[in-house]
Amino acid sequence: MALWSGRFEEAAAPVTQEFGASLPVDKALYKQDIAGSIAHATMLAAQGIIGQEDADAICEGLKAIEADIDAGTFVFDIADEDIHMAIESELTRRIGAAGGRLHTGRSRNDQVATDTRLAAKALARDLMEANLGLRAALLDAAEEAGDTVLPGMTHLQHAQPVLLSHHLLAYVWMLGRDFTRLSAAFDAADLLPLGAAALAGTTYPLDRRMTAGLLGFAGVIENSLDAVSDRDFLLDLEYACSVMAVHLSRLSEEIVLWSSQEFGFITLSDAYSTGSSIMPQKKNPDFAELIRGKTGRVVGDLVQLLMTCKGLPLAYNKDMQEDKEGALDAAKTLAQCLAVMTGMVGTWTVNADRMRSVMHRGHLAATDVADYLAKHGMPFREAHAVVGHLVLEAEKQGCDISELPFETFKEASDLFGRDITKALDLDAIVAARTTEGGTAPVAVAEQLRRARARYLVDENAVKLLSPVIPMGVPAASAL
Known part of the structure; x- marks a missing residue:
């Protein structure tokens, strides 16, 4: 029986059970939901709203449920509709009436917003770390390139000679901007909605600042209507994912070209290549192509959420149930792309002689x-x-x-x-471009120094982020 069934005389139509359930998606947020409930119960007890004995029972029961989910022994039931009901229902079954007091002073509206913000923080931080990993690989590749030159191109036509290191550093700076966007998405998610209740706040004397501190939020959302209806932080996250995916797609396109027989600029490691089922000579850049292809998926997740949020009246609407699947998919897809790209860059072989051999084509001088x-x-x-x-x-x-x-x-x-x-003289042409940001060795050496300094600043920024609750890995279940 649904927790809200008291108002209804008829049970929901069977077809609506699966259609309306978000549990297959939001069970991924079980650690965030449990952490939010523990913080809420702790605050309720501190405010004298529930007894300390009940709060202790709630917290211990929630920790036991989390351990069961971690271990794969927890059985999810689609009838519970979402992760919040699944956990609260099981808690009440285990500890009795005390479990029913957990929901005092909150609604699923502010509860789900809290869980989603906690998840967005974790996803943004993980992506920031992955971004740093790829930047480190590109920085190392740029440094190792030394004085290797290649034809710089516009319209995919030979244009002017540039250092390979200069070319690679262009992607480092793109990724630096991506890091800034992820950092902004993290900050946008770093405010607590809990305490807004359904939309208007609550009559209970909640200490929202205490709850925010317990969950590692930097502050609280000022307006209760905004608290339950805002999904801008997810749009920020998915936009950051989309732009970075586009950057990876651009690099992937160049990897595909550079590793072809026509270019021959790089040789991909066997570990990041595939073969053909019929042509034994083939060595394909499949993973670069997959990154290029998955970009559409990530961008599609952003467009889906934009369309979901368009035209929604205040405050909460069921449409918002569609907010999490795209965000989780975009972040997971991008994280995989970053890991693969980092491996490709870190293991490729640069064919410097081949790059130089084509410099006298296209009138680069x-x-x-x-x-x-x-x-x-x-x-x-x-x-x-x-x-x-x-x-x-x-x-x-x-x-x-x-x-x-x-x-x-x-x-x-x-x-x-x-x-x-x-x-x-092509080497002299390269060396002459000493303007700040130019391709001359002296200018690129300074650029590389600045890029590494920026990398260290961003690396330290991740360490200074407010605490996050890591995403869990729900074990397989009958659901």
Whole structure:
């Protein structure tokens, strides 16, 4: 019988039992629910709302239930509808009337919001740590790359030469922004809704600040209506997941290209590759492709929650039951992607000679040749046109612009001198870009130093986060 059945003369239609139940999803929050109930009971006793003996029985009973779920001996029943009812019903069966006093001064509305915020904090922290792991792997790869150069591209066409370390650090900075978004999502979840009750607060003299302290929240939500209806913190978490998944997808695309025979820039470890069931020669970048593919799933989770929240009147609505599945899925999917990507980056082999061998394709020196003319007094737009004609001539001769004879340059403009060879030297081109954030070795060395410093700041920030209740792993059951 449902806990709310007193108002009803008829039992719910059988078809609605499974349709309305959230237990298959929210049982993943059993540790958060139990921790929230223990904190609530402890506060109720401290405020004299329930007796200390009842509070002790409640807390001990909840701890025993948690141990049973951990051990896989707890049997979930779909009739309990959600994890909150499942635990409270079992608690009352075990300790009697004292279990019925646990719900004093709270509603499932503020209870589920509390559980979900605790879970969001745990998920955000875990993802922040995984983010740091991938950044460390990329930082190490950038440092190991040394003076390795490759063609920088726009429109997937050769553009200008860059250091491989510079290329990899671009992803480090992307992930740094992702970390900031996760940190903001953590902070957004770090406020206690418990005490808002159904929507208007309660007549019991609750000490919400005490409960917040017991659960590791930084504070309490100021408005009871907002407390039970807000899911912005989950939108923040899923948005952070979505943007990071997009960044991983971009890196995955480059891994797929770079590991192909056409590029040959890297060789993936066997541990992060697969073969073909029919073609014995194949070595496929399947896991990079899967990361690329799973990005749509993570972004879809965000869109689902946005649509769920759109147009909801205050305060709580049953639609909000659909808030947790997407968030749990997005976080789990992204965590797996981060772990796989970290392994791929940490075990790949960079084929530096292959990268250098293709540097004389695509006229990578063209921009510097135009700059040479501009520095000798020719307006840049005119210089651009002159070099364009030189590129066209090189194309007709089947060579790179750097391979044209000096006489061809001289015919194009009297401003060209013998020192034009310096503007055609690809290593010199790279070394000349010393502006802050540029690809010159001296600039990249400074960038790497700053990236590592930022990494250490973020690593320390994780240590300073308010406490979290780790996600549990519900054992298999008949449910």
